[in-house]
Amino acid sequence: MKILLVYPETPSTFWSFKDALKFVSKKSAEPPLGLITVAALLPDNWEKKLIDINISSLQDKDLLWADYVFISAMNVHINSVKDIVRRCNKLNVKIVAGGPLFTTQYQDFLGIDHFVLNEAEITLPQFLNDLKNGTQKFLYTTDQFPDITTTPIPRWDLLDMKKYASLSFQYSRGCPYDCEFCSITMLNGHKPRTKSKTQFLNELEQLYNTGFRGSVSIVDDNFIGNKRKLKDEILPAIIDWQKEKKYPFHFITEVSINLADDDELIRLMVDAAIVSIFVGIETPNNESLSECGKSQNLHRDLVNSVKKLQKNGMIVSGGFIIGFDNDPPEIFEEQIQFIEKSGIVNAMVGLLNAPTGTHLYNRLKKENRILESFNGNNMDGTTNIIPKMNYRDLIKGYTKIIHTIYSPREYYKRIKSFLSEYNVPSWKSQILTLTEIKAFIRLLWSIGILEKGKKYFWQTFIFSLFKHPKKFPLAMTLSVYGYHFRRIAATI
16 A cells, blocks of 8 residues: 555644744644654555645645545644645545544545544554455544553654654643543543553654754643653653753643642653643633633632742743633733733633534533634634624734734733743753754844834843843744744734
């Protein structure tokens, strides 16, 4: 068999960092980890090619080469997926589709030959066995969750690694929490499943041997879902490995805010260089937190929790949501004030949406408050639900938040606030790479000379260079992120 694995184009969103990538001469923030893991599950003697449309164009000759095109996608890829399917149908090329988008709403797609849904460790072998026997079915699905200690090492060799700003890695699947708006427990379960220490280290070693160095995203739903195993086994092993290899990687991951309650876990994560974390803050309004089942965020001072993580050497990005049923009229100003006080520089604020199959979707479906399919873009100013708040007021208030927090004055003010709290981990190298030097020159021109509001950049430049020289490279990196976020904000 000849298998072409195709990853759809990601539009310009908060997470795409498209406007920031040009500073470091990269094409995409992260590779399609799901597809290169699927590739490792396919028979060794099959020919495999990967085309990530974010990296290179998809040609008709590529499609005609393949016996099957394998597509994996998330909701945000829906428009690109439809284009890929149309092209395959036109050329009479067979399609196998899987991943979160199709698992939650495969019924919405025509022209696909086989759906291999849920987690591929279970459903893909079923499809492959039927394909061998000539009895392949239209739909493969399961309500079981696989033991991911059997998951193979991803096929890194299929990637053009130099085109990615960071690489991806997975340690666990599932989340112990069950927020109403989130699809994680539906897709990956309520009980975190983890890889073994040996498996984790083998994958790290394999990644190291590719020659890649730099940022690695641990794409777990909640990295700290099993705290005891992390503290007893995984993190001490990562620390030893990092020290032996002289810290070739630093990690990005997603955690819940209760990380701030565990000093030992914070210390171990920082020592392991797992220091860039995304936290779902959602809202400072307790009634709205209760509404969505965000119990881990209740009964705590969220600002102090964030600042504690920052002081311990962690760079906290935050997710925020507007449009809960319990949101009061003053919620917009409250969100702005919270983001300012917390010093969360990278704040993703989106309107509440209901992904298909979530508890929120099911509840609002019964209330006749669902409008259309969720498009997966957290910051495009749209929603697929009918809110209780007046819609015009919601859009007006949301727009005010985005245009305020990403205005140059407010954004650079948060950078300075963050730098004053943040402590640089001891392992952090102060030596700049050639890529970082080139990026610095580009940002001086694009942000320091050409962009409006550049005076706030130069104020931050001087502040960080003279008051926090060890944090100066980070201040410049955050400035580049702001360049991207301002372009996202301009579309809202």
